Amino acid sequence: MTRTVEGGLLTGAAVLAAFGVTLVNLAGGGSLDARVGLTFVVMLLAFGGVHLAIRRWAPSASNALLPPAALLTALGLAEIHRLDPARAALQQWWLLIAAGLAVGMLRIFATTRLDTIRRYRNLLLAGALVLLVLPLLPSSGPIPIKGLEANGSRLWVLIDLGITEMRFQPGEIAKLIVVLFLASYLAERQSSLADRPRKVGPFHLPEPRQLFPLVLVWAASLGVLVGQRDLGASLLLFGAFVGMLYTATGRPAYLAVGGLLAVGGGFAAYRVFDHVVRRVEAWISPFEHFEGSGYQVAQAWFGMGTGSLSGSGLGLGRPDLIPNADTDFIFAAIAEELGFAGSIAVIAAFAMLVAVGFGIALRSRDRFRKLTAAGLTWVFALQTLLILGGVLRLVPLTGITLPFVSYGGSSLVGNFLLVGLLARISHEEQT
């Protein structure tokens, strides 16, 4: 696939988004209006911008990264427009901001290689921890940066700019920084972590000194769980940590212990937090709890079942009956209106993006880049699996966004940067 084909596919995605908005307008009894053209232009500017930036500053980068991301963004934009046109307009601004940041990042790494990051490893760790703590700031007071609580979790930060307010979820950026930190740390200490000179009872352990920064990340994810009462974000951080530890050392024991800790932590959360209890109820028996905790999942399943093979058509279903349809449950909304065909398209696009990411990791010769690529892909995949698995009832629901598809600016920014980083890594491997 050449760069030109990539450009063609991105244009195709822009057309798809505009077409989706058109269908939504027509189904609502409206007609072609400025929003159709605007959607097309914004999509073209965002993905075309990143595409041109790659052409210029990372010409050898993989050209299979942007098209699936563009397809997902296009489907997301159309569905958000269908659910809430005002939010779709906001999301388009975020799309431009996210693409702009990705372009900026590609520009920075055009002259300084990704390796430079490794010099600022401790700064990265500190930055990630600060970002994670931000939502715990008091929600009122003199500080212009305030923590915000929503749906029982404290994940948001509100920046009071005087003239306007901005909300974002620092966790979406923090997860990238944590991956970069872990990659840099593990690339150096890989052998010392794989060696386990210490013996405690039947267990072989690495030197405690080697483990310290890792314990810090683990504690941070626990802190997120307790302080922000959010299972999703905490699971994502902890999952990134365990997955990368395994990738770096090749020791399945890390996976096993990590898995046990995750289940244990989840169980502890179940005992402590009411909203976790409700989510488990909604997972196991949503239809028995239709009047309460299960309503959202049950409505999502009613919608998906009604959508059946070919869906109701964009704008013709009733995904508005599903609470939070434009964020956590955007997949159910797409499945209802675009049917099984649409669901499989979304799942396949994610699988493709993840496969490309892992491919970049496997082909990387440099240890740091390999770990970064694997870590970024793994975090991206884990987030996708957790939320899709939650909607499709493979795991309990955790309130996190579906990358590129859900409404949400921070998520869009984080995932554009993630794909930009993967592009950069694949470029550096070729040069």
Next chain:
Amino acid sequence: MNRPTRRLAVGVMICFGLLALMSTWVQVLAADDYRLDPRNARFNLAQSGKERGLILSADGVVLARSDPDPDTPGTYVRVYPEGEAFTHVVGYASLLFGENGLERIYSADLRSRRDLTISDLIAVILGRDLRPDNLQITLDAQLQRTALAALDGQAGSVVALNPQTGEILAMVSFPSFDPALLLGPDAAERWQELVDDPARPLADRTTRELYPPGSTFKVIVTGAALQSGVAGPETTFPDPAEFQLPGSDSTISNFDGDVCNDGASVTLQQAFVRSCNTTFANLAIQVGAVEIGGVANAFGFNNPIESPWTIATSNFPTSQLSDDQAALGQSGIGERDVRATPLQMALVAAGVANDGVVMNPYLVERIFNADGVDQEMAEQSPLRTALAPATAEVLTQLMERVVTSGTGRRAAVPGQRVAGKTGTASGPGGQPHAWFIGFAPVENPTIALAVLVEAGGNVGETATGGGVAAPIAAEVFAEWLNR
């Protein structure tokens, strides 16, 4: 380091596979379970705003239509131009409260098959018609309006049908309500008001409410007496002012507390025309519960009638009365546990009018598509044979005398031969239900009806079938016969 990465990748891909499997389950294999779950509001919601077919009266008046919604292009609003007059027949199609009446029963025909998806295109290519079908019903709008006006604001009902075919010509239940109330933005409040209204406007007093039929039931007792040979029109009975019920301290007296004829003897014909309770309590006991029950069942009592929808089953407790003569005496005058819907009593009149054959009542004449081509036509069929033609003939003579010289004189229509029977049945708080059943013209009956005015109507405790219900019947007969 590539091996763990590869394993991680394989694990992730397996999970994506599991997601695809779950998606297949929800959206393909088990999709119908979730789609058709009664808690899934999507189906009803999808119907709201869609075009529905016309419902027309027999004389071509639009009873229900769909107009384009001026606020939301591409959607429709249901309009009921006749307001409250047809509510209990036509029903309503409401988003919040579902469908009722013909709107519910013929919903599949009345619904547009257009769903704005690719399947529309396929259907058009295959030459299928997506437009909704329409109903023409048997009700005569003018007769319906006349009947409603004749009730004059009194709670009750009028059911009229063609005794020779079973076509229902008028079916009015009052109090009623305008179905438009249930379609507006404040439908939920209006609904609650209707539910809470002590006048019970939601109740269908033609087919879903049961009342003691009172003396109109004497038509059945007389039919059973004639049929079984126990008595003829000239058979004489004692004429006491009070009839002592056997095996009981209770007595039955006549309406005015007086003797029926001369205090010595009275013929069956005189007793029928004057509606003497003493004679009929006596006669019922002589005829027996089994004979009376047989005739009542043949008219439709104790059997569910499914047309046009499930009618509340009228009751004559035959086996219970077989060994309780006192109760049988009271049942002979349509009291105690005897209960009937006005539709059932209209069928009794219709059966007598049609030489003893009760025709299956029906409401929908034809279903026709958007091009006016008939899709389905009503079929006329006998429900049951209730009486031998000779018995029906004698009963007709007796019923004509009720109108010419008996309790039903106010049902008379100048220049027409009308037959009927009045009834004054015990009602709540001493306010009697007033009944009239009858048919006309006697020589070739084209209309049979039942009129019921609940709980004394505008008159109260002194209401009688002859005084309150018979004049309503006269107005309906006149409208139908003097065309």
